[in-house]
Amino acid sequence: DGRIILNFGAIFPMTGKSWAGGQGCKPAVEMALKDVNERSDILPGYKLKMVWNDSECNPGLGTNLFYNLLYTPPIKIMMLTGCSAASTPVAEAAHMWNLNVLAWGASSPALSNRERFPTFFRTHPSATLHNPTRIRLCKEWNWTKISVIQEMQEVFTSTSEDLEKEVAKANMTITARASFQTEPKTAVGNLIAQDARIIVGVFYEGFARRIFCEVYNKGFYGPNRVWFLIGWYPDNWYKKQDSNINCTGDNLKEALEGHITTEGMMLKPDDSPSISNMTSERFKERMAAEIKGDESLVSGYPESPLAYDAVWALSLALNNTMNRLAPRNLRLEDYTYNNEEIANEIYMSLNSSNFEGLSGPVAFTSTGDRLAWTQIEQMRDGVYHKIGYYSYSTDNLTMVNTTEEIWPNGIPKDGVETIYQMK
Numbered sequence: 434d435g436r437i438i439l440n441f442g443a444i445f446p447m448t449g450k451s452w453a454g455g456q457g458c459k460p461a462v463e464m465a466l467k468d469v470n471e472r473s474d475i476l477p478g479y480k481l482k483m484v485w486n487d488s489e490c491n492p493g494l495g496t497n498l499f500y501n502l503l504y505t506p507p508i509k510i511m512m513l514t515g516c517s518a519a520s521t522p523v524a525e526a527a528h529m530w531n532l533n534v535l536a537w538g539a540s541s542p543a544l545s546n547r548e549r550f551p552t553f554f555r556t557h558p559s560a561t562l563h564n565p566t567r568i569r570l571c572k573e574w575n576w577t578k579i580s581v582i583q584e585m586q587e588v589f590t591s592t593s594e595d596l597e598k599e600v601a602k603a604n605m606t607i608t609a610r611a612s613f614q615t616e617p618k619t620a621v622g623n624l625i626a627q628d629a630r631i632i633v634g635v636f637y638e639g640f641a642r643r644i645f646c647e648v649y650n651k652g653f654y655g656p657n658r659v660w661f662l663i664g665w666y667p668d669n670w671y672k673k674q675d676s677n678i679n680c681t682g683d684n685l686k687e688a689l690e691g692h693i694t695t696e697g698m699m700l701k702p703d704d705s706p707s708i709s710n711m712t713s714e715r716f717k718e719r720m721a722a723e724i725k726g727d728e729s730l731v732s733g734y735p736e737s738p739l740a741y742d743a744v745w746a747l748s749l750a751l752n753n754t755m756n757r758l759a760p761r762n763l764r765l766e767d768y769t770y771n772n773e774e775i776a777n778e779i780y781m782s783l784n785s786s787n788f789e790g791l792s793g794p795v796a797f798t799s800t801g802d803r804l805a806w807t808q809i810e811q812m813r814d815g816v817y818h819k820i821g822y823y824s825y826s827t828d829n830l831t832m833v834n835t836t837e838e839i840w841p842n843g844i845p846k847d848g849v850e851t852i853y854q855m856k
């Protein structure tokens with residue numbers, strides 16, 4: 434069609450053992466690509482094309498595919514990546530080829546580091562996004578003492594370290610800490626021994642079932658014990674058949690009554706149109722047409738709006754770069770892996786991104802991190818209910834349930850009454 438082709442590279446976790454989020458996200462990337470290429474006001478005279486491979490969410494394979502994309506023409510003007518494990522090595526090396534990297538599925542807190550990842554941006558929030566929300570809710574409910582139990586995984590260790598910092602900043606204290614590698618029972622015992630009341634738990638779904646079976650068996654639950662869990666487990670996670678536990682779904686449901694979850698808001702709940710003029714509802718309809726069958730069974734479906742928004746961030750940044758290069762008689766198609774000037778313009782355009790995406794406002798911090806809203810839910814009688822939203826950048830906490838609806842037995846106490854100082 435006579436337009437100049439601009440190619441970008443992409444690696445998607447389509448298969449593999451950890452997180453095959455490309456299954457839900459690649460269709461969203463292709464949808465955004467189609468939408469952007471149909472817009473005459475974005476990158477006029479250009480057509481964006483994607484050259485992609487399956488990273489299997491494997492760092493070695495991701496690296497290998499990245500080099501193949503680099504050394505196989507045509508030149509790629511940017512890299513789009515998915516999960517943390519494959520994004521990390523690409524984000525670390527890309528600047529050597531003057532490439533900017535945009536991840537739609539990487540949550541690892543370690544990626545918030547400009548020394549290691551000088552040209553990295555992500556539309557997926559870091560896992561540390563939960564922490565300011567947890568702190569804000571503690572303030573809301575007058576809790577100053579909390580406990581933490583974590584699985585020993587990099588993502589949860591860095592999240593716990595960040596929580597320690599946020600707790601200190603808020604003049605709160607962590608009274609009990611527990612961690613585990615493969616057996617959580619001792620860690621739960623530690624919390625029981627210290628009569629922990631307000632507990633933040635960071636671990637994957639499989640351990641969540643084992644922990645709450647132990648919590649159930651030990652009776653370590655009730656209206657005065659509050660658990661903050663991760664909100665991105667599947668809604669029915671506690672009912673899944675699991676040979677590692679001797680509890681039923683109903684046992685876990687009883688132990689989980691009233692717990693609070695936090696997660697990055699990935700699809701705007703309201704129906705205001707985003708920059709693509711598409712509403713969240715319309716997006717879901719279009720995705721349903723792409724994904725045959727039950728979306729909730731497709732990995733990466735929840736993250737698909739982040740992938741859609743990543744292509745818009747890429748396109749708008751290139752469009753902005755095009756306008757900034759024109760007065761210097763430079764063009765996007767002049768980009769090569771040795772052209773630092775154009776790479777810097779693309780970096781600065783990404784850095785100043787600011788548009789209304791499907792996942793809410795898209796803007797990045799100085800470390801390329803996504804500023805996003807968090808969604809707050811509470812489980813009541815085995816069902817998650819949205820109870821509020823929080824934006825850290827504007828300190829805006831919007832509760833959609835009353836305190837009485839959330840805490841029918843009254844707001845739980847953080848339990849550690851100040852010990853009467855003997856005279």
Ligand SMILES: CC1(C)CO[C@@H](CC(=O)O)CN1
Pocket residue numbers: 452454515516517518538539540541665736
């Ligand atoms: C919310 C979740 C499941 C966190 O892990 C991300 C994958 C990753 O960080 O590798 C995808 N989204």
